[in-house]
Amino acid sequence: MKKLMQYLGVLGVGLLILSGCAKSPGSKEQTITAVGSSALQPLVEAAGENYNQIHPNAFVTVQGGGSGTGLSQIQQGAVAIGNSDVFAEQKKGIKAQNLIDHKVCVVAVVPVVNKQVAIKNLSLSQLQAIFAGEITNWREVGGPNLQISLVNRAQGSGTRTVFEQQVMQGRTSKRAPEQDSSGMVRQIVKKTPGAISYVALPYLSSDLKPLTVDHVAVTAKNVQNNRWKIWSYEHMYTTKNLNQLTKDFIRYLLSDKFQQNEVRKMRYIPIKAMRYQQNAQGQTTKL
Amino acid sequence: MDSIAKKLQQRSLSARIERRGKLVTQCLTLLIVLLVLVIFAFIATKGVAVFTKDRGNLWTFFTGSTWSPDKLDIHRRPLIGALPMIVGSFSVTLLAVLLATPFALAAAIFMTEIAPKKGQQILQPVIELLVGIPSVVYGFIGLGVVVPFVQKLVGGSGFGIFAGALVLFVMILPTITSMTVDALKAVPRYYREASLALGATQWQTIYKVVLRAGTPGIMTAIIFGMSRAFGEALAVQMVIGNAILMPSSLASPSTTLTSVLTMNMGNTIMKTTANNALWSLALLLLIMALFFNIVVKYIARKGEL
Numbered sequence: 001m002k003k004l005m006q007y008l009g010v011l012g013v014g015l016l017i018l019s020g021c022a023k024s025p026g027s028k029e030q031t032i033t034a035v036g037s038s039a040l041q042p043l044v045e046a047a048g049e050n051y052n053q054i055h056p057n058a059f060v061t062v063q064g065g066g067s068g069t070g071l072s073q074i075q076q077g078a079v080a081i082g083n084s085d086v087f088a089e090q091k092k093g094i095k096a097q098n099l100i101d102h103k104v105c106v107v108a109v110v111p112v113v114n115k116q117v118a119i120k121n122l123s124l125s126q127l128q129a130i131f132a133g134e135i136t137n138w139r140e141v142g143g144p145n146l147q148i149s150l151v152n153r154a155q156g157s158g159t160r161t162v163f164e165q166q167v168m169q170g171r172t173s174k175r176a177p178e179q180d181s182s183g184m185v186r187q188i189v190k191k192t193p194g195a196i197s198y199v200a201l202p203y204l205s206s207d208l209k210p211l212t213v214d215h216v217a218v219t220a221k222n223v224q225n226n227r228w229k230i231w232s233y234e235h236m237y238t239t240k241n242l243n244q245l246t247k248d249f250i251r252y253l254l255s256d257k258f259q260q261n262e263v264r265k266m267r268y269i270p271i272k273a274m275r276y277q278q279n280a281q282g283q284t285t286k287l
Numbered sequence: 288m289d290s291i292a293k294k295l296q297q298r299s300l301s302a303r304i305e306r307r308g309k310l311v312t313q314c315l316t317l318l319i320v321l322l323v324l325v326i327f328a329f330i331a332t333k334g335v336a337v338f339t340k341d342r343g344n345l346w347t348f349f350t351g352s353t354w355s356p357d358k359l360d361i362h363r364r365p366l367i368g369a370l371p372m373i374v375g376s377f378s379v380t381l382l383a384v385l386l387a388t389p390f391a392l393a394a395a396i397f398m399t400e401i402a403p404k405k406g407q408q409i410l411q412p413v414i415e416l417l418v419g420i421p422s423v424v425y426g427f428i429g430l431g432v433v434v435p436f437v438q439k440l441v442g443g444s445g446f447g448i449f450a451g452a453l454v455l456f457v458m459i460l461p462t463i464t465s466m467t468v469d470a471l472k473a474v475p476r477y478y479r480e481a482s483l484a485l486g487a488t489q490w491q492t493i494y495k496v497v498l499r500a501g502t503p504g505i506m507t508a509i510i511f512g513m514s515r516a517f518g519e520a521l522a523v524q525m526v527i528g529n530a531i532l533m534p535s536s537l538a539s540p541s542t543t544l545t546s547v548l549t550m551n552m553g554n555t556i557m558k559t560t561a562n563n564a565l566w567s568l569a570l571l572l573l574i575m576a577l578f579f580n581i582v583v584k585y586i587a588r589k590g591e592l
Contacts, residue, residue, distance in 0.1 A: 068554035075556070092357065093556035149444045154529075155355070156554030156561070177446055177528035177540040180550040184525070187430065192444050 030245045031059040036070015036083030037158050038182060039107050039200035040234040044083060046262055047253050054252075058245055066180075067091070067158030074099060074237045080246045082237040085158025085200075087280035096280075102236040104253045106269040108201040109162050109230045110218045112208040116193050119143040121212045124229075127167055130196060133174030138194060150176035151188050151197035162232040163198050165282045198230075201267045223269050226276040226284055233278065234268065327573065334570025337563035343367050348567065354531045354547070356564035367564045369544075369571070371533050376543040378448050378534065379523060380516040383455035387463055388509055392498075394460075395467035400493050410464075417461040426525035429454040434526055441538040446528030449537035454522050459512040466511055470504020471497060506586045514579035518572065520545035544568050 034044050041064045048060030065073075067084040071094050074082025085107065088096035111127060113119065117138055122130070129135045130148060138146045152173065153160035159182070164173060179185050182203040189195045190207045201218060204210055210218060213230070222228040236253070238246055252258060259270040278284050298306070337343040337356070342364050351368020358366050394414070398406035433453050438445030474497050482492040498505070528540025529550060548568050555562040 066553040068556060072556040091556060092561070093559035147443075154550045154554055155357075156551060175530055175532045177444070177530040178542075178550060179529060180524075180553075188446075191430075191435065192438075195444070 029057050029059070031061060032080035032243070032245050032249065033061040033063065034081035034083055034236070035063045035065055035073045035079045036081075037067045037085045037234065038064040039085050039159055039202070040083045040104075040236075042202055043105065043234070043263065043266055043268055044081075044236075044253075046266065047249070047258065050258070050262065051249055051252050055248075058249070060249060064181075066154075066156070067161070068156050071237065074239065077239055080238065080243065081250070084235045084237060085232050086161045087233075087235065088237055089280040090161065098240065099237045100240060100242070102238065102250050102254075103233045103271055104236050104250070105234050105259070105263050105271050106223060106231050106274055107234050108218050108223045108228055108269065109159055109166075109198050109232070110201055110204060111167075111196060111198045111211045111213065111230075112189055112204065113211060114189055114191075114193055114195045115207070115209050117143055117146065117196070117209070119211065121215055123214050124167065127211075127213060128169070128171060131168060131173045132171050133176075146194040149192055149195045150174060151185055151192075151195055152176045152178045153182075153185065153198075154178045154180045158232075159198065159200050163230060165232075166230040204267070220264065220267075220269050220273070224273050224275050226286075229284070231269070231278075233271075330566065330570050330573050333563065333566035334573075335567070337365065337367060337560060337567045341365050341560040341563055343560075343564070343567070349373070352533050354564075356561040365560050365564065367567070369568060371531050372542050372544045372547050372568065373571070375448065375527065375534060375541040376517060376545070379451040379455060379527070379543055380513050382448065382452035382537075383459055383516045384463075384509060384513050386452060386456040387460045387512060391460055391463035391467055391508070391512075392505070394464045395471055396493060396498075398464075398468050399471040400489070400497060414461045414464050417457065422458065422519060422522040423525075425454050425458055426522040429522060429526035437538055441536075443536075443538045444528065444540060445538065446526060446540045447536070447538040448527065448534055448541055450526040451523045451543070452537075454526055455516045455519060458519060458522060459516050462515050463508045463512040466508030467501070467505050470501040470508060473504060474500040503586050503589060507583050510579055510583050510586070514576060514583075517575055517579070518545065520549050524549060544572050548572070 034048070041062060044060070045062045048062055052059060067086055068091065070079075070082035070084045071088055071091050072082075073079045075094055075098070082099075084091075088094045088099050088101065111122070119138065119141065122141060126135065126141050130141070131150060131152075133150075135141060136148055138144050138148055150173075153163075155178070157180070177188075179188060179197075182199050185197045185199055186203065186205060186208060189197050199208070212218075213228070216222055216227050218228050223231050236250060238250070254271070256272075259272065263270050275287055276284050277287050338345055338348075344364050344367075347364070348367050348369050350370055351366070352370045353366045353368045354371065355366045360366055394406075394410055398410050429450060433450045434445040436445070437443075437447070437450045437453075441449070478496050478500055479492055482496045483489075487495070523543055524546035527542060527546060529542050529546050530540035531542050531547065532540065534541035548565055551561070552565055555565060
């Protein structure tokens with residue numbers, strides 16, 4: 001008993017010393033947290049690392065969790081930045097007027113199929129009919145005699161909201177298996193014959209087969225000119241009184257250097273390159 | 288004289304230590320009880336909000352099969368039919384327990400009755416190893432091995448109740464086995480001796496005496512396994528397909544309470560109907576856990592008599 005107490009005592013003192021070290025005076029370390037959209041997550045992570053290299057005392061912690069999480073956390077003021085693929089106005093329960101919307105880039109969403117599906121192109125109406133459950137066999141769209149199996153993202157996921165808005169255009173989609181991350185979608189489409197789903201472009205990998213829609217391929221140029229219509233802004237929402245680090249970090253993300261290099265490299269589209277704009281109601285107009 | 292009397296009347300050092308220890312344990316126990324009560328109250332208040340605040344209908348909650356808490360039906364009530372998930376949860380659990388029980392019983396009998404020494408040496412570490420594997424690993428094995436296997440076996444996508452039950456079967460096997468071992472070990476030695484002395488064979492002894500005497504313990508083991516299967520989230524979520532549909536077969540994509548919860552919690556905003564509806568699922572899970580616990584208590588008490 002006595003020995004145990006001694007151990008605990010030593011441990012406690014040790015912890016005190018350690019924590020003292022961590023907060024040694026002089027260094028002005030600053031940390032902010034960005035939470036939300038998994039589609040935007042890779043870019044913010046990269047930006048955080050780059051930013052930390054330039055400013056060694058500034059740390060950006062990045063977490064996924066989905067656009068809904070990003071918006072609800074920023075609304076509660078629990079984080080510095082809430083990442084979202086959808087406008088705050090589109091999400092029930094969010095008071096958009098209390099938030100500032102920083103649009104940092106654009107992400108395209110692309111339908112993907114299992115490699116066995118010998119199809120390269122679908123028209124928008126065919127895509128609609130497939131996700132509405134009216135077309136259930138690949139034969140009906142000129143493919144092999146194979147059952148179509150749909151894979152959706154979870155209800156309320158940002159990528160799914162974008163896809164439904166631009167492809168389904170108000171039609172209800174069929175109840176289908178749902179996955180809560182792009183990684184799982186990738187895995188399942190890869191393994192299931194006849195599977196179709198959609199991923200944000202940065203998540204497209206060589207083991208999936210992207211489709212062209214109405215013979216338009218998903219390229220940065222086509223998105224900029226709105227020929228590829230399935231895209232959305234990547235928003236970083238902040239509260240109205242944002243601190244200096246948050247301000248600087250978002251400015252860094254929007255800097256020409258970062259936009260031209262990192263953003264393009266990771267297959268997002270720089271915000272300034274867009275020739276079209278979209279509003280919270282999903283209407284697209286030419287700039 | 289006085290000092291001796293004083294010393295005698297004083298509490299001794301060990302008594303004081305004992306008293307202090309008792310106080311500390313009581314305080315901590317009280318804290319735990321309080322914590323449980325607070326958690327329960329928290330989930331309960333959040334879980335009923337969808338019925339009290341958002342005009343959800345309790346009857347449709349248990350019988351409806353449309354789950355879109357964001358949308359309203361013609362009576363302007365949210366669509367919160369949780370039946371597909373309830374059915375999914377129960378069928379996965381029951382199927383897993385049905386599969387696991389014979390194996391667990393066999394392993395336990397082997398370990399305690401047939402070859403106690405060898406059984407313990409071989410099976411004990413194997414089963415302990417199974418407990419230590421994190422559920423995400425089970426999920427990945429399920430995704431990589433079980434789902435394609437079901438796909439070949441019955442066709443379809445392979446995601447569904449059957450795949451979920453197969454994964455859970457491995458996960459709850461150690462729970463049921465180790466608790467059954469305890470139950471069989473607790474059967475007094477003289478029961479076996481008496482049975483053998485009466486001329487019963489070893490198998491007759493096991494079947495008619497040991498298993499009968501151990502029944503309450505075995506039941507407890509099975510229900511613990513059920514409760515574990517019912518609450519498992521991640522591994523099941525990875526193989527069940529997560530389609531909020533009434534399951535049409537064992538291999539059609541379906542969903543469970545836990546996977547709906549984990550998938551959607553992050554995408555809903557606190558205090559909206561969608562969020563409240565998820566809390567009502569959480570409350571249902573909590574009630575089920577409580578129910579399993581009560582059943583275990585009841586069986587254990589019956590076993591004592």
